[in-house]
Amino acid sequence: EAGVTQSPTHLIKTRGQQATLRCSPISGHTSVYWYQQALGLGLQFLLWYDEGEERNRGNFPPRFSGRQFPNYSSELNVNALELEDSALYLCASSFAYEQYFGPGTRLTVT
Amino acid sequence: QKEVEQNSGPLSVPEGAIASLNCTYSDRGSQSFFWYRQYSGKSPELIMFIYSNGDKEDGRFTAQLNKASQYVSLLIRDSQPSDSATYLCAATTGGFKTIFGAGTRLFVKA
Secondary structure (H helix, E strand, C coil): CCCCEEECCEEEECCCCCEEEEEECCCCCCEEEEEEECCCCCCEEEEEEECCEEEEECCCCCCEEEEECCCCCEEEEECCCCHHHCEEEEEEEECCCCCEECCCEEEEEC | CCCEEECCCCEEEECCCCEEEEEEECCCCCCEEEEEEECCCCCCEEEEEECCCEEEEECCEEEEEECCCCEEEEEECCCCHHHCEEEEEEEECCCCCEEECCCEEEEEEC
C-alpha cells in the first residue's frame, strides 16, 4: 500500500513570493493534516481537512491556507513568504485517529 | 491551553538497556495516545498507539497509559544504536485535535 506522498521534496522561494505544497493521502484516508516543523523545533499544527472541509486551524496567519480536493488530496498555500517560513512542511493522513506522515517538503525562503 | 509535555532530553542509555520515555497531557478528555519516532531530517513514523489504561506491547516496544495520572510512557527494551532518534508523544483531545509534544531525544550508546 502506498504511503502519503508530498511534492515537491524541496522548494526554494524568495521573500514575498507564494509557495504551493501538495499532498496525496493513503488510499481510503479522508483526513489530511498539515504541520510546520522549523529546524530543531517541534511540530506546529497548521490545518486539518476532512471530507473536503477545513475542520481546524492552528495559530498561523491567514496567509497560510489550503484546500482538500474531491479525491482527498490537499494543497497548502503560503502567500507573502517570510524568512521565518523556512521549515519542513509535513502532511499526514488518517482514517481514524492514527496519523501517518509523508516525507515532507522542505521550504527555504531567501 | 491543552498541552502534551515531554522531557527534551537527551536521554542517553547504553546498548541493550531499557529506555524509558515519559509524557504527560493536560486534557482529561484525551482518549487516544501515540508515539512517533523521528530520525533527524526525516518525517515522524508511528510506532505505537494506545487507547486503554494499562500496557500494550509490540516487539521491543511497550506503551503504558495511566489516565488517572494523565501519563503515557514508552519503554524500549534491548535498546539499539538504531533506536537513537527523537520520540514524539501525541494525544487526541475530545475535539479530535491531535496535539504533539516537543519530543525527547534518545541516544543509545554502542
